[in-house]
Amino acid sequence: MTTIEPDLENWIRHIEDGVREELINTCSDDASHDIGHLQRVSALSRQFAKAESGNELVVYAAGMLHDIVNLPKNHPEAYKSSLLASIRAKELLTKWNFPENLIANICHAVHAHSFSANIETETIEAKCLQDADRMEALGAFGLIRTFYVSGKLGTQLMDEKDPIGLSRKLDDKTFALDHFEQKLFTLQRTMKTKEGTKTARSLSLFLEEFRNGIVEDLLKGNRSSGRFVIADTYYLAGQKKLSLFHLEDPFAEKDRNVDPEQYGLDGLLGSCDGYIRLFKDQLRFELNGYALTK
Numbered sequence: 001m002t003t004i005e006p007d008l009e010n011w012i013r014h015i016e017d018g019v020r021e022e023l024i025n026t027c028s029d030d031a032s033h034d035i036g037h038l039q040r041v042s043a044l045s046r047q048f049a050k051a052e053s054g055n056e057l058v059v060y061a062a063g064m065l066h067d068i069v070n071l072p073k074n075h076p077e078a079y080k081s082s083l084l085a086s087i088r089a090k091e092l093l094t095k096w097n098f099p100e101n102l103i104a105n106i107c108h109a110v111h112a113h114s115f116s117a118n119i120e121t122e123t124i125e126a127k128c129l130q131d132a133d134r135m136e137a138l139g140a141f142g143l144i145r146t147f148y149v150s151g152k153l154g155t156q157l158m159d160e161k162d163p164i165g166l167s168r169k170l171d172d173k174t175f176a177l178d179h180f181e182q183k184l185f186t187l188q189r190t191m192k193t194k195e196g197t198k199t200a201r202s203l204s205l206f207l208e209e210f211r212n213g214i215v216e217d218l219l220k221g222n223r224s225s226g227r228f229v230i231a232d233t234y235y236l237a238g239q240k241k242l243s244l245f246h247l248e249d250p251f252a253e254k255d256r257n258v259d260p261e262q263y264g265l266d267g268l269l270g271s272c273d274g275y276i277r278l279f280k281d282q283l284r285f286e287l288n289g290y291a292l293t294k
């Protein structure tokens with residue numbers, strides 16, 4: 001078979017247009033897996049692939065397609081999402097006349113990225129995608145996505161009588177805070193790239209400090225703490241199906257109106273609370289690509 005020399009920049013434009021069209025056609029309204037998530041995971045996968053000598057086009061395409069099918073977390077077949085996404089990815093790539101010799105690697109990466117699919121990553125590209133996607137479950141992103149999904153599914157923020165599950169079984173399908181211990185804290189040990197491993201450690205620490213802090217606030221009866229405000233803001237954003245933040249101008253630094261009825265983060269922009277400021281700095285660091293390139 002003749003190997004087609006792919007033109008990376010052309011393909012990036014082509015894939016982005018195709019994915020946008022697919023999201024419109026499927027009426028996707030899940031802000032925790034929106035085009036912004038796909039773009040950030042793709043960009044980070046490319047950074048990891050550069051460092052690990054992986055194929056940048058493969059990880060870019062896999063990043064843009066990895067959540068192209070994403071069943072809600074409470075769907076009985078949610079564990080099949082990444083398999084279904086890999087099947088749809090193959091259909092789309094074929095329709096776009098994508099270089100055929102790269103498609104199997106992309107589909108494997110898409111299938112293997114998911115925590116619940118629980119299959120081994122067999123290529124460096126699959127490892128890069130999996131690490132990049134897991135980074136968005138950690139740090140400030142991890143916080144906002146956890147509470148957003150909780151609001152969307154109508155689960156509870158936490159078990160106020162036993163918030164860390166000292167005398168009960170953890171259950172993240174009922175309590176959002178249980179998700180930290182049950183899944184998020186375990187992710188740093190699953191990282192497979194050098195850059196991913198290094199950064200995931202600090203992001204996990206950020207989450208741990210948040211979890212411990214909000215439990216302390218709860219015990220002190222401080223329900224108006226910065227941590228509670230963040231959790232409540234994103235819980236409400238999930239209930240109302242708002243966007244997590246304005247994709248082009250998250251911190252409203254250019255010329256736009258702040259609109260908390262449309263963007264979750266906008267509800268926090270005016271706050272002078274010390275913890276909320278720290279959270280916003282952390283989110284900025286993550287939005288800037290974790291400053292992996294110095």
Ligand SMILES: [Fe+2]
Nearest residue numbers: 041066067133
């Ligand atoms: Fe994802």
